[in-house]
Amino acid sequence: MRIILFFLPLFFVxxxxxxxxxxxxxxxxxxxxxxxxxxxxDIYDEGLNDLTIDHAKGAxxxxxACDLKDGYSCRVLGYYYDSGQGVKQSKEKAAELYLKxxxxxxxxxxxxxxxxxxxxxxxxxxxxxxxxxYTQACDQFEGxxxxxxxxxxxxxxxxxxxxxxxxxxxENACHLEDGIGCRSVGYMHANGESVKEDELRASHxxxxACxxxxxxGCYNLGLLFEYGDGVKKDIKMAIQLYAKSCELGEELGxxxxx
Numbered sequence: 001m002r003i004i005l006f007f008l009p010l011f012f013v014x015x016x017x018x019x020x021x022x023x024x025x026x027x028x029x030x031x032x033x034x035x036x037x038x039x040x041x042d043i044y045d046e047g048l049n050d051l052t053i054d055h056a057k058g059a060x061x062x063x064x065a066c067d068l069k070d071g072y073s074c075r076v077l078g079y080y081y082d083s084g085q086g087v088k089q090s091k092e093k094a095a096e097l098y099l100k101x102x103x104x105x106x107x108x109x110x111x112x113x114x115x116x117x118x119x120x121x122x123x124x125x126x127x128x129x130x131x132x133x134y135t136q137a138c139d140q141f142e143g144x145x146x147x148x149x150x151x152x153x154x155x156x157x158x159x160x161x162x163x164x165x166x167x168x169x170x171e172n173a174c175h176l177e178d179g180i181g182c183r184s185v186g187y188m189h190a191n192g193e194s195v196k197e198d199e200l201r202a203s204h205x206x207x208x209a210c211x212x213x214x215x216x217g218c219y220n221l222g223l224l225f226e227y228g229d230g231v232k233k234d235i236k237m238a239i240q241l242y243a244k245s246c247e248l249g250e251e252l253g254x255x256x257x258x
Contacts, residue, residue, distance in 0.1 A: 029064060037065035038073045055086025071106030078112060091122025102133060107140035114145060127158020143178025150184060163194035174205065179214030186220065199230025215248035222256060
């Protein structure tokens with residue numbers, strides 16, 4: 001969630017002493033102050049300042065902020081419906097809210113909508129729509145959206161298969177510090193996809209992916225060290241990388257440690 005900037009400094013003492021939303025903040029929201037509504041929603045969402053987390057109340061204020069054309073609030077409310085958090089789960093409603101958030105220039109809302117079209121959840125599966133919304137998010141510097149565009153081109157989902165374009169989007173994602181993007185660049189170098197096979201360059205991108213806590217990137221880097229592919233063979237380093245991969249949720253990494 002974003003950092004709350006508007007009301008916390010002003011009403012810090014009130015929060016600490018009463019653990020409630022200040023009346024002035026509520027009145028500001030009622031008067032149409034979108035920042036007030038969104039900030040109050042964040043407080044309920046995260047349980048800040050001794051208030052108990054209350055997603056139902058958060059949804060109430062995110063709805064007000066979304067109605068006031070705050071893209072961020074539309075996106076978070078969409079996630080609530082996507083996951084059934086504080087509201088009755090509805091992928092269809094989530095799609096509607098992600099679309100609103102995207103129209104109000106929230107890049108991650110565009111990405112989330114792309115995921116729904118990519119997977120066919122809440123909407124009919126449509127790779128062209130997924131491409132459209134991933135592109136909107138990627139153009140606004142959301143690395144994971146660039147990576148997902150790369151996968152569309154790599155697999156030929158809704159677009160003509162094009163490994164060079166896939167590589168371009170994976171590289172963009174990696175530049176934006178997205179671990180999946182870095183790992184994907186590494187994989188393409190390791191396997192000679194659209195570029196000459198180069199396991200040393202692969203190790204560079206796997207390292208960056210692992211440093212960004214991408215579990216598969218750590219595992220793939222471990223493989224290089226285990227077998228001495230592109231790097232000096234180092235079993236101890238391989239085990240350390242498998243262990244980190246395992247901690248990050250990669251089952252193959254856990255098997256490598258065993």
